[in-house]
Amino acid sequence: MDLMSKGGGEAVAMNVLEALQGDHDLTLLTLTDPDLRELNDYFDTSVDVGSLTVERAGYLAPWLNDRFGLKYYVLQNALLGRYARRHSDEYDLLVSTINELGLESNAVQYVHFPFDWTVSCDDREHIFHPTVEEDSLYERLATRVAGVDREDIRQNALLANSGWTADVVEDAYGTRPEVVHPPIDTREFEDLPWSEREDGIVTVGRIERSKRIKELIRITEGVRERGRDLHLHVIGPTVDEEYREEVEALASGRDYVELEGEVPREELVERICTHKYGIHGKEYEHFGMAVAELAAGGAIPFVPNEGGQHAIVDDREELLYGSVADATEKIARVAADPDLQRELREPMGPSAIRRRFGRRRFQRRIREIVAEAMDRPATGVPGAPTDAPAERPASGD
Structure with a gap:
């Protein structure tokens, strides 16, 4: 529309x-x-x-x-x-x-x-x-x-x-x-070494109530209270001005929350690739393209229990949360365990996401x-006539 x-x-x-x-x-x-x-x-x-x-x-x-x-x-x-x-x-x-x-x-x-x-x-x-x-x-x-x-x-x-x-x-x-x-556009993502990434969380999506950004701020606050010095980047265009004002009010005074709004593509990619973790707030998400981009950039994404985003994180219980308290505990646990971090990152990164999505x-x-x-032969695909034009590479892939 x-x-x-x-x-x-x-x-x-x-x-x-x-x-x-x-x-x-x-x-x-x-x-x-x-x-x-x-x-x-x-x-x-x-x-x-x-x-x-x-x-x-x-x-x-x-x-x-x-x-x-x-x-x-x-x-x-x-x-x-x-x-x-x-x-x-x-x-x-x-x-x-x-x-x-x-x-x-x-x-x-x-x-x-x-x-x-x-x-x-x-x-x-x-x-x-x-x-x-x-x-x-x-x-x-x-x-x-x-x-x-x-x-x-x-x-x-x-x-x-x-x-x-x-x-x-x-x-x-x-x-x-x-x-x-x-x-999922993977071309620009780089799988930077874990040691070169910031101890921070990135969330990507439109600023609207269903994305539950206020809850994500409270989750980050809870993780910090558990001794993990993480910060939060909130990235995405505003489609609900009233909700944005609520988010701004909650973020005010919390210097570990950066409400960036819509940013150029290269900045979005840079934020994801230089941070260790991602989080998505929308419950009952139908798929979650933003989650797949977080994974493509090598960040470990945490997602709500309900929805199609399970496919992206391979149903790993460590990455699925049911409440603010549950997410807080799981992020704090992963942030404290380097071995678990390595295990969770294995199916992440540009090449893995490109193969799947x-x-x-x-x-x-x-x-x-x-x-x-249309009952026609497709061009550039298996089964097409031999004189069909070659498949055009998809941009960004």
């Missing part, structure tokens, strides 16, 4: 555009006027600004986004899908990178987390968007506008960002999507899936 939000979903969208631009004429349906050059710099992508057509999806949804930001996020999502469905006959294929939309049968849909409000899952109130109350008038309106048909969803090429998300999609629709992990893998699979959906 708004690429300038610069989150994981927006990174996926930019990589899909980059993957497909060599073989297809692309139109981006969105709610804003994105600065694609800035986004290329931020995500280290190479989307061809001159050849991409950007089209606002009608009037109401863009107006809602401009006037209220994320306040009516779910309704905006529904209106975007409705607009795409109405204009579907203008295109050979629709590809959604903003979860499942009512796009009828001929579509590719990448689901970060399903918007099916009837899905029965535990902790529903923690997982769905905070503006939505179950069975409220607003929820019913958004559901009606979205017009998502379960049978259409089953016939789409359905993808999910993690096994955890795939489980929930299967619960919602009775069909299991293919897991295609998001693309790299961009080349993601973009190649997206081209294959789109080719299959």
Whole structure:
């Protein structure tokens, strides 16, 4: 809906555009006027600004986004899908990178987390968007506008960002999507020796309430009280000004907390590569691209118990926490044990993350899936005709 939000979903969208631009004429349906050059710099992508057509999806949804930001996020999502469905006959294929939309049968849909409000899952109130109350008038309106048909969803090429998300999609629709992990940019990360890193923690993500940054400050404070002189860097763009003010107030007077906000890509990479630890605060995270980047930079990442980020840390109990107190104890324990640090770092670093979650893998699979959906041979992938052009290297990989 708004690429300038610069989150994981927006990174996926930019990589899909980059993957497909060599073989297809692309139109981006969105709610804003994105600065694609800035986004290329931020995500280290190479989307061809001159050849991409950007089209606002009608009037109401863009107006809602401009006037209220994320306040009516779910309704905006529904209106975007409705607009795409109405204009579907203008295109050979629709590809959604903003979860499942009512796009009828001929579509590719990448689901970060399903918007099916009837899905029965535990902790529903923690997982769905905070503006939505179950069975409220607003929820019913958004559901009606979205017009998502379960049978259409089953016939789409359905993808999910993690096994955890795939489980929930299967619960919602009775069909299991293919897991295609998001693309992680690893090129700039350097696996610096442990002895050259600072005794500090880095957290990366948008400054908003669901990221639980205040809790991360309290965790760092608790670790320091246990004799470990760690500091905390908070990096990411602000999307909730009220919450940022709360974070600033809590950080005030704590000189071990540096609230950096959005920084250039090279500074982000430098912070990760020169620090020993990372932490993520969002519970029920669908995948956690920021966690994968922390691991790519060689930092040891600590993540909440619930969500798709388990795949990144290989379900290591030492790195999974259930509360502020639990995280405090686990970080303090790891910080005090050099042998455990070495053991936990083994699956980390640029080469390991590239093998598991790299961009080349993601973009190649997206081209294959789109080719299959259009009943065409894919170029640059196994099985393509011998005179097909060679695969273009994915930027940043």
